[in-house]
Amino acid sequence: MYDLEIVGAPLSNFVWTTRIAAEEKGVPYKLVPVGPHSPDVDAIHPWGKIPVLRHEGFNLCESRAITTYIDRAFPGRALVPDNARDAAMVEQWTSLLLTTIDKVVVRDYLLAYVFPGTPDGKPDRARVDAAVPAMQKAIGVLEAGMDNWVGGFTIADCYLLPIAFYARSMPESGEAMKNAPKLSAWLAAALERPSVKATIPPMPGQ
Numbered sequence: 001m002y003d004l005e006i007v008g009a010p011l012s013n014f015v016w017t018t019r020i021a022a023e024e025k026g027v028p029y030k031l032v033p034v035g036p037h038s039p040d041v042d043a044i045h046p047w048g049k050i051p052v053l054r055h056e057g058f059n060l061c062e063s064r065a066i067t068t069y070i071d072r073a074f075p076g077r078a079l080v081p082d083n084a085r086d087a088a089m090v091e092q093w094t095s096l097l098l099t100t101i102d103k104v105v106v107r108d109y110l111l112a113y114v115f116p117g118t119p120d121g122k123p124d125r126a127r128v129d130a131a132v133p134a135m136q137k138a139i140g141v142l143e144a145g146m147d148n149w150v151g152g153f154t155i156a157d158c159y160l161l162p163i164a165f166y167a168r169s170m171p172e173s174g175e176a177m178k179n180a181p182k183l184s185a186w187l188a189a190a191l192e193r194p195s196v197k198a199t200i201p202p203m204p205g206q
């Protein structure tokens with residue numbers, strides 16, 4: 001039943017992306033909820049990052065490789081469209097989300113709240129403030145991107161969901177999301193999908 005294992009902590013946006021992809025595809029999987037740099041992860045990812053995947057003796061790291069494998073190795077609807085331009089747009093947004101948008105929204109901004117690294121555990125105000133302009137730009141770019149967003153809930157949506165979901169919950173990014181009505185409407189609709197409902201991670205303290 002659980003031949004496929006997704007290894008990584010469920011709060012990680014990239015772990016969440018791969019789980020949404022598996023659910024969208026209808027592929028059963030077991031979640032092995034371990035953090036970065038744990039032995040299971042270090043055995044597969046050279047830099048100990050999550051997620052990693054195990055499937056019948058096949059090991060894989062990097063979320064984009066994992067989502068591609070889930071999409072291609074199993075039957076079910078395609079998570080990347082056939083049409084060349086639509087497929088390219090999906091890859092464009094996936095790439096932007098994986099690189100710059102993840103960096104400025106998740107690593108630089110959100111993690112300044114979640115893992116502040118301050119002696120008292122309070123958010124590092126200077127770090128947050130420094131990250132806000134680039135975060136706001138990213139939300140604005142996504143809002144504009146909604147005008148030509150490829151429908152059908154593709155891999156790009158799997159990457160966008162966790163980032164938009166977490167962005168909504170923090171003060172400055174929550175404000176930016178309020179000023180992004182198309183992106184907010186996309187998020188509201190996406191949150192109704194069974195694949196998302198089935199994978200929403202337990203929030204700390206819950």
Ligand SMILES: N[C@@H](CCC(=O)N[C@@H](CS)C(=O)NCC(=O)O)C(=O)O
Binds near residue numbers: 036049051098
């Ligand atoms: N390019 C990687 C990024 C994965 C990544 O950065 N995962 C984070 C958790 S969301 C992580 O493992 N961080 C620990 C670290 O970078 O040492 C992917 O797409 O899978």
